[in-house]
Amino acid sequence: MHSVAQAHPELFSALPDAARELVEAAWDEASRGLSFENQRVLLDGAAGLLQAGCGIAVAVSYLRAAPQVLRAYGESSLACLLGVSVSVLRHAGTSALDSLFDSLPQALGRLPAAQQLHAYLGIIDELSEAAPDALIPLFVQSGRLLDQLALDGLRRWALLGVQSHGTDPDERHAWFRLESRDARAILRAAGEGVLFTAVERRLGFYLRALWARDTALRPATVSGEGRKGQRVSIVDGVIRMPRAFEVFLGQDGVALYRAAAAHAAAHLQFSAQRFALRALRPIQVALVSLIEDARAEHLAMREMPGLRALWLPFHVALPTVTFSAVSLMQRLSRALIDPGYHDENAFVARGRHMFAQALDQLEVPAISREIGALLGDDFGRMRVPFDFRTYVIEPLYRDDNLHLWDMGDAGEQRSDDQETILQSAKLEQQEGGEQSSAQTDEEQGGPAQPDTAQPDHVSASEAAVIEAALLQPYLYDEWDYLVGIDRPRWCTLIEKAAEPGDPRVIEEVLQRNDETVRRLTSMIRAVQMQRPQRLKKQLEGDRIDLDACIGATIDLRAGRVPDPRVHQRQGRNSRDLAVLVLLDLSQSTNDWVPAAGTTVLELAREATALVAHAMDDLGDNFAVHGFDSNGRHEIEYYRFKDFDQPYDELARARLAGMKGRLSTRMGTALRHAGHFLRQRRAAQRLILLLTDGEPHDIDVHDRQYLIFDTKRAVEDQRRHGIATFCLSLDPAADEYVTRIFGARNFMVLDHLRRLPEKLPALYLRLTS
Amino acid sequence: MHRLPSENSIAQYVIDEEPYYRATGQEVALYEAAYAVRMPMMLKGPTGCGKTRFVEYMAWRLGKPLVTIACHEDMTASDLVGRHLLDAGGTHWSDGPLTLAVRYGAICYLDEVVEARQDTTVVIHPLTDARRVLPLEKKGELVHAHPDFQLVISYNPGYQNIMKDLKQSTRQRFGALDFDWPVREVEIEIVAHESGVSPQIAGMLVSVGEKSRNLKGHGLEEGMSTRMLVYAGQLIAGGVAPAAACSVALVRPLTDDADMRDALEAAVKAFF
Structure with missing residues (x-):
């Protein structure tokens, strides 16, 4: 060495x-x-x-x-x-x-x-x-x-x-x-448990099915850290779920979430009235809550007996020698829901007895207060210490019950203990308030507009109308993949009038590329030839197929059995499609492409001119739109050519006038494009997206965020029967476009120079 | 050579046994009144709520033959009125089911009429006003409707498709009866009778059905129909465990969405 x-x-x-x-x-x-x-x-x-x-x-x-x-x-x-x-x-x-x-x-x-x-x-x-x-x-x-x-x-x-x-x-x-408890819980849940985001949707369905009402489910705020154990809380009718539940005794996390959701929903259904805090001692507050839990659950089980089997596995208290306040309350909880549970303890037995007595008037919330207060007195006589500050409600699926209490009327007699209760409740409400503005409403998919008037297809002469209509902002949701919700009305899209340039630019493009145009024309003819005009020799149709009839008659004369297919009918037009070409007009399109001696934008313009020429020639219904963005409050959207608007001087002038600036918030633009396509009644609807890079915007620093949002937008369109195809000019695009558009719905163009001929060819391949 | 079908061919459409139908309101009396003046009728309601059974029952009650045509997208006018057929001897005309009903006085029931293309359904127009005729253009014949003939159509207004709707010019020719899920007690009675399960089990099945109907428009296109509940009941009556029966007859046919299935299975567990 x-x-x-x-x-x-x-x-x-x-x-x-x-x-x-x-x-x-x-x-x-x-x-x-x-x-x-x-x-x-x-x-x-x-x-x-x-x-x-x-x-x-x-x-x-x-x-x-x-x-x-x-x-x-x-x-x-x-x-x-x-x-x-x-x-x-x-x-x-x-x-x-x-x-x-x-x-x-x-x-x-x-x-x-x-x-x-x-x-x-x-x-x-x-x-x-x-x-x-x-x-x-x-x-x-x-x-x-x-x-x-x-x-x-x-x-x-x-x-x-x-x-x-x-x-x-x-x-x-x-x-x-x-x-941090949250960090550990999420870590553990990732291993063996379940995250709230993974079950959110099915819980939503579950609650809607059971209770026929909109129940808002949200993840708990993370700052809930370090306080009492993670529990569900209900604030202003919104159920806030822990982001991850620690796994419980052989029950899977989904079951725990479901039990928690069903319990919280039972409260929303049956615990409408708040109890006055007044002169109650802490132990009484805890016991009234406990009885109220049991009351709500019993009312729910009365209608849906199977819920007992959902909740029961979480009640594991056993009669033990340990004689603490918490264990006694757990035993009482179990005694109230589990008929097969035996407990000799006098306190538990008394609670059980009183609840059984009240079974025929369960609808009255006051019984919870009455029984809880009486039990609290018993508890006091037992001299078992109880500290509300450290008390955590058991079992795990039950919520913190703070929503049951009316904190307003405690008045001057408020004791220190009540102050404690009040404090925890306030903290809770504060948290709720922070996010209550983020509540989504159920309407999704369509743009939310402040006014019902929708800018429709307007003719060029109605310039004033355009101006008014264009200034209407559209609000769209945006998907937050980390939290797993649509941020409601997050992005503001503004339609702007496209400034016309010199339409001769477009004509020059066609002249310059006459070789390509010729090739395109022959391809178009080939596509048109494929169009079936009349379907002959049909078993039925709206007309007689003369040739087939003659053949049949000959067969008849010759004593043979004729071919019964003697009709003809009009075949359906196979090119029943609506295409929206969506152009990314961000700043990066101004980049110089040395190989082509021009900018990305110029190449995109040429390609668009050629494909528009082809579509116009084919008689396809198409639109050409473009977008850029400047943060979520300002997504600019241009309509160069609309459906049903002729591809004329004006449209060409607008194409000639397009400029590249700002950023690329793709998801919102796709949603808006989808909004137009959804109004088209065509057999096939397609968004053809032309972009030079991944989605990005100035106010987003997490690279993945807009990628996931775009993916979500593409999926939304697919759900409405709108296909999205992406032609990307970013050589490094493979990494993310597959994820966004799916394995087959994109093409990455390595030689930018070839874009003008590739785009129309791609279009023809896609649609024929 | 023309071979006209004999009147006997309509006889096969006569309903001999009383179909089980549990009236939920005044629909029987209303329908009888409508039939008395031969008013064309439109039955609206979700799939599987008993529209077809109702028509069968009324046909039996009125003692008229019932010609049922299930409409579909590829149905042409000839499928309704009839066509020329070729055989070794030449051509002959064959009446379609609608023509058959018109000629011999049956109740003609077009099931799920919006499934048929709109240009197909216009052939019923001359039958549904004062003329009561059916022109057979290809044959050059004008068939005057038999006095007993009546046209009934059904469709599901909850079906969410802008392309599939009835034209105003069609819908204004009909009187309409609204059908919906029966009220709880009646639905329990129906499920118990049709499937043979105890009223208690039927009650739980109906509860499951009600829960699923809460999800209509929120992930489900349609809730569980009475017909599905009857199927589930039949499986249970046949010895299948209730949870499995619900899964097979209720949850799985309804949706392919994994989350939705999970939620529905959980809803089933809230009862069984």
């Missing part, structure tokens, strides 16, 4: 003086089993890091961790590691980088394939920008995290931490150090 100075003299001598000694000391260990070439790469990497300013100590950590990467995954993975290392160094500093190298061995053991390592490094890269301070705790926990989460789960978990605590570094640290 040569020393490092002998083996790689040039690279070695390039190292800073101070580093040489330490590198030399670490080299033997590091270079073992590496090829000469790999050794060079390793050393080169160290030099690069030193140059970036990582410091000698970190370089030594690198030399300890990196060889394993080289041996197990190869050179490209080391390159990836180095890239991410520089990013970590830049955003989070040397100690974070040191921590990365330190933790790498335990992470590597859990990432068997190079691809997984790359994904893991990708998450680190993403986090180093979004939340550099979270990196060290993440590295410290990396072994445990990777044990419990798949990589995409880890990513979601990490991003949720960043998003939820964007402003509070302390809470964020708690999250990544796994000190």
